[in-house]
Amino acid sequence: MNDLTDSGIILDLRAHGENHAIVNILSAAHGRIAGFLFGGQGRRQQPNVQPGNRVNLTLTHKIMSQLGTLQLELVHNPSVGVLHDPARLAALQFLCPLLARMLPEYHPYPNLFIAAAKFFDNLSGSEWAAQYVMLELKLLAELGYGLDLTQCAMTGSRDVTQLAYVSPKTGRAATAAAAVGYERNLLPLPKFIISPATAMPHEIRAGLQLTGYFLERHMEVWQYQPLHQVRSRLLNYFQNQMAA
Numbered sequence: 001m002n003d004l005t006d007s008g009i010i011l012d013l014r015a016h017g018e019n020h021a022i023v024n025i026l027s028a029a030h031g032r033i034a035g036f037l038f039g040g041q042g043r044r045q046q047p048n049v050q051p052g053n054r055v056n057l058t059l060t061h062k063i064m065s066q067l068g069t070l071q072l073e074l075v076h077n078p079s080v081g082v083l084h085d086p087a088r089l090a091a092l093q094f095l096c097p098l099l100a101r102m103l104p105e106y107h108p109y110p111n112l113f114i115a116a117a118k119f120f121d122n123l124s125g126s127e128w129a130a131q132y133v134m135l136e137l138k139l140l141a142e143l144g145y146g147l148d149l150t151q152c153a154m155t156g157s158r159d160v161t162q163l164a165y166v167s168p169k170t171g172r173a174a175t176a177a178a179a180v181g182y183e184r185n186l187l188p189l190p191k192f193i194i195s196p197a198t199a200m201p202h203e204i205r206a207g208l209q210l211t212g213y214f215l216e217r218h219m220e221v222w223q224y225q226p227l228h229q230v231r232s233r234l235l236n237y238f239q240n241q242m243a244a
Helices: 088-103 110-121 130-142 203-216 225-244
Strands: 002-016 020-027 029-037 054-061 068-076 148-152 163-166 172-175
Touching: 002 029, 002 088, 002 110, 020 054, 020 068, 020 110, 029 130, 029 163, 054 110, 088 110, 088 163, 088 225, 130 203, 148 163, 203 225
Parallel strands: 029 068, 148 172
Antiparallel strands: 002 020, 002 054, 020 029, 054 068, 163 172
16 A cells, blocks of 8 residues: 655545545645545534645555545644635635646645645634735746736836736736826736735735636636636625725
């Protein structure tokens, strides 16, 4: 037998048989892995397999080409304390299935894992929304679709504090001065993305629209309708916060 031992984050699970489940996990050292969990739909395992949970895991393969069997130990449940917060839950319910469908199996993304673990650890904190936008930017970068926010594409200026827009065609940034007359064709770049600042609701919404544009552009998984619905709830929350 071949055993794989790691820490990970539960992404999703699907029913397998009467009471079992196949669980997708973003692991620290091995990337996304999937395994068979005995009793995965049962009452005993239910607290362990909630999306976003941090777990210690052992995945045992009799034959490496076949699905392995999981053993899980719960380390942290980020949904505790935020079950009645629709925005935080929407972020959790969007991110986990997105990662489950986006990431190839057994391809390590250590930086993405660290960012995701930090986000879930701080989900009940006041800066969770800004961290979530930054996590989506990290996902785009890790998959080869990163935005160029290092300089103005039109002037070459490297003063990132002056960057204000992103081209939807190239993913490159521009300053407000350089973008005069082209603003309607560009995506706003919130200040908290490029410099330390407290993010207001309208900036969080702009950040989600920015990352959402490039996620939808590059990722076929976006066509999965339930993800659209959860994303809409998240955007509507910050729209309502702006109105308030």
